[in-house]
Amino acid sequence: MKLIVKNLSYKNIIKNININFQENAINYMSGSNKCGKSTLIKILSGLIEVKESVFYGKKDIYNFSSYELSTQIGKVLYNNINNFIFRNVKDELLHKLDNLGIDKKEKNKRLKEMVKLFELDLDRNICELSNIKKLTLLLAIELLSKPKVLFLDDIFSDVSFEDSKKILLKLKSISNLTIIYASNNLDLATIADRLIILNKGEVILDDDIPHALTKDSLLNKAGLDLPFMIDLSIKLKYYNLLDDLELDMNRMVEKLWK
Amino acid sequence: MEVKINSAIVTDNIINGVIGTYDFFINNLKKIDFDNNNIYIDNKRLTKEEKRTLYKKISIVDTNIDNIYYSLSIYNYMKMYILNKTLTVKDYRKKIIDSLKIVGLNNYENKIINELSSSEVKLVLLATALLSNPDIIVCNELFNFFDIKTRKKVIDIFNRLIDNYHKIIIICSNDSEFIYRYTKNLICFSKNKLLIQGDTNKLFEGNTLKLMNNSINIPKTILFTNLVRKKGIKLNYNKDIRDLIKDIYKKV
Numbered sequence: 001m002k003l004i005v006k007n008l009s010y011k012n013i014i015k016n017i018n019i020n021f022q023e024n025a026i027n028y029m030s031g032s033n034k035c036g037k038s039t040l041i042k043i044l045s046g047l048i049e050v051k052e053s054v055f056y057g058k059k060d061i062y063n064f065s066s067y068e069l070s071t072q073i074g075k076v077l078y079n080n081i082n083n084f085i086f087r088n089v090k091d092e093l094l095h096k097l098d099n100l101g102i103d104k105k106e107k108n109k110r111l112k113e114m115v116k117l118f119e120l121d122l123d124r125n126i127c128e129l130s131n132i133k134k135l136t137l138l139l140a141i142e143l144l145s146k147p148k149v150l151f152l153d154d155i156f157s158d159v160s161f162e163d164s165k166k167i168l169l170k171l172k173s174i175s176n177l178t179i180i181y182a183s184n185n186l187d188l189a190t191i192a193d194r195l196i197i198l199n200k201g202e203v204i205l206d207d208d209i210p211h212a213l214t215k216d217s218l219l220n221k222a223g224l225d226l227p228f229m230i231d232l233s234i235k236l237k238y239y240n241l242l243d244d245l246e247l248d249m250n251r252m253v254e255k256l257w258k
Numbered sequence: 259m260e261v262k263i264n265s266a267i268v269t270d271n272i273i274n275g276v277i278g279t280y281d282f283f284i285n286n287l288k289k290i291d292f293d294n295n296n297i298y299i300d301n302k303r304l305t306k307e308e309k310r311t312l313y314k315k316i317s318i319v320d321t322n323i324d325n326i327y328y329s330l331s332i333y334n335y336m337k338m339y340i341l342n343k344t345l346t347v348k349d350y351r352k353k354i355i356d357s358l359k360i361v362g363l364n365n366y367e368n369k370i371i372n373e374l375s376s377s378e379v380k381l382v383l384l385a386t387a388l389l390s391n392p393d394i395i396v397c398n399e400l401f402n403f404f405d406i407k408t409r410k411k412v413i414d415i416f417n418r419l420i421d422n423y424h425k426i427i428i429i430c431s432n433d434s435e436f437i438y439r440y441t442k443n444l445i446c447f448s449k450n451k452l453l454i455q456g457d458t459n460k461l462f463e464g465n466t467l468k469l470m471n472n473s474i475n476i477p478k479t480i481l482f483t484n485l486v487r488k489k490g491i492k493l494n495y496n497k498d499i500r501d502l503i504k505d506i507y508k509k510v
Contacts, residue, residue: 032405033377078376157402184405228478235503253485
């Protein structure tokens with residue numbers, strides 16, 4: 001589902017933003033602290049109501065019913081990690097399924113899909129789960145309703161880079177899902193398809209990856225560090241030591257010292 | 259001052275880092291396990307009473323504010339902390355405002371926690387930890403939500419606390435790049451045991467394989483330098499990518 005933002009302003013936090021999010025892809029939204037990322041995610045996911053600025057297809061989010069909002073738009077926010085009602089994993093998933101109004105066969109199918117995708121142990125006590133397991137459970141719960149768009153706000157901050165990468169790649173493998181991921185660093189940006197940079201409530205960069213990642217001075221100005229291999233490649237290119245971006249460390253060393 | 263908690267040694271003149279599976283280390287510092295710790299200050303073993311006195315001087319900056327407090331104002335949340343910890347405070351408002359000022363949150367006391375950004379929530383947690391005027395400040399993944407500017411700002415605050423008040427700062431994080439850049443003494447835990455400790459630079463640069471075998475991430479500048487060194491080229495270890503580039507330029 002196409003998500004379009006037109007002339008969106010909110011208080012003094014978001015200033016006349018226009019974004020055409022890439023459909024069925026990972027849209028990576030970044031910027032320094034207090035640039036407006038979390039507020040924008042709340043507006044786009046319907047948590048903050050704004051009229052005539054956010055459109056899913058041709059429909060204004062303001063006109064979405066609460067059922068549409070909760071089934072078509074998924075969201076996992078940074079402070080959701082302990083938002084569970086039940087003691088065990090299976091009960092938590094079944095609770096969501098029960099509220100979807102789908103038949104038993106479909107319920108079982110969706111449950112199996114999530115167990116397989118995230119390797120969930122249905123009998124585990126949620127209190128005993130690590131942060132990463134809790135996070136995958138939250139994602140599984142959101143995905144049970146088969147949302148068209150999934151918002152992720154800084155959810156990998158307490159998770160290692162390798163684990164974050166693994167989860168994001170799993171999410172990327174799901175068809176017909178547009179992901180909007182917000183973070184204050186660019187560590188996982190190479191996995192994404194599009195990069196949107198906010199600075200003081202304005203969009204200062206909206207471009208495809210990896211092209212967007214080559215704009216190092218703009219990104220640095222927005223208070224962001226580039227991923228190590230991209231940064232190294234750009235700087236080595238500047239010194240004519242490398243012809244193109246190289247993301248593999250071994251290959252870069254081989255190219256430099258043939 | 260040097261404090262030895264079980265086998266882990268931390269000092270008050272530098273920023274201490276903790277990496278690896280350190281949950282039990284933090285739990286050891288919490289009241290529940292505190293009496294069972296072997297604690298030494300400058301090589302003197304503490305008695306049970308002395309340990310209890312020390313416990314009151316430890317503040318742990320936890321990972322997040324519980325969701326049930328999100329509708330409170332910062333002032334009410336911090337006041338509740340003062341009351342729960344039975345801290346002796348004459349003027350709540352002044353104490354809270356002063357603590358918020360230290361972390362750069364001026365005029366924030368009446369804001370509702372729910373309205374804050376993720377980084378501001380973390381700064382409130384830090385300000386709350388400072389309310390008890392602790393001697394030891396333990397930060398559990400505090401820096402994850404901070405951008406570069408805020409990270410530097412908080413590190414500057416810590417350096418001031420070390421230089422002016424001899425506080426012991428312990429940063430627990432699995433962001434190896436950050437730990438390598440900002441800490442001087444490093445303690446590595448693996449499988450709930452102390453794996454290795456010492457000077458951060460020497461520890462990362464000289465024990466890469468051992469750390470990797472224990473699932474501890476190595477900073478990318480070190481991984482890159484090690485790869486180059488394997489080819490017989492003597493590249494120096496650099497924390498800053500700009501210094502690394504200069505070195506590569508000389509050696510290519």
